[in-house]
């Protein structure tokens with residue numbers, strides 16, 4: 612007898628669904644750009660071929676603009692406020708970057724080069740344009756200070772020169788909700804839409820930017836907790852000075868309708884003030900570390 616198949620759709624976001632079919636759950640994502648979907652498919656193929664354990668395999672049913680993978684059940688976004696979450700997410704990123712030992716990512720051809728300076732110059736430029744909108748919340752002095760921190764960080768980064776670390780695959784978007792922690796603590800990676808080729812230290816520094824607000828911006832303590840961070844390249848150390856999260860979030864804020872702005876303004880203002888109170892110390896950490904290295 613033909614049993615009727617039941618499929619349940621739950622919309623996670625306008626372009627992401629959780630689908631339940633015959634007791635199995637899948638994540639379905641629709642891409643605007645098929646080239647991105649193709650990149651994500653090729654990347655998963657290459658990682659699965661070397662049995663990389665921290666991704667969900669893609670279903671062959673996904674074609675064209677659609678990418679389908681098993682839903683990672685019993686997972687939740689990694690908690691950067693918890694030492695275990697920090698360690699496990701760093702381990703997973705290190706494992707991803709270490710695939711360069713078995714995959715020639717430069718030869719892969721479909722990964723764009725990660726262009727940090729271009730991206731960050733553009734981000735700072737947009738923040739500058741948003742002055743009228745941002746200053747009523749944080750004041751013009753804080754606005755100017757963040758502009759100066761951004762400009763100085765870019766100067767230092769240009770002086771340090773390009774990161775000539777080994778080229779590997781970078782996830783490209785290490786926000787907590789793209790790093791899903793299972794009940795045993797293992798962290799899985801989803802959402803490779805921004806994957807690129809670059810130096811591991813660049814991604815680890817971006818991960819530190821995400822984590823630092825959860826440890827009172829104490830980079831020294833974070834490096835003591837996870838000594839592997841002391842191997843960060845000079846570029847990675849210089850990157851810590853750039854107020855990446857603050858600038859990105861205010862630029863995002865500027866693009867929201869009034870209602871959306873009202874919802875996040877209070878939180879974002881407090882977040883920004885907390886960052887400002889700690890930024891000088893973070894810059895000192897970065898500067899001292901670079902001085903110490905050049906004195907060697």
Ligand SMILES: Nc1ncnc2c1ncn2[C@@H]1O[C@H](COP(=O)(O)OP(=O)(O)OP(=O)(O)O)[C@@H](O)[C@H]1O
Pocket residue numbers: 623624627638640667680681682683684686784786788789791801802804
């Ligand atoms: N395979 C999966 N298993 C479990 N949850 C998933 C899976 N794929 C997606 N999700 C959930 O759906 C959310 C959105 O998916 P995804 O990150 O791919 O979309 P996105 O629009 O690119 O997200 P963003 O740009 O906000 O990072 C994820 O943060 C996660 O909560």
Ligand SMILES: [Mg+2]
Pocket residue numbers: 788789801802
């Ligand atoms: Mg995502």
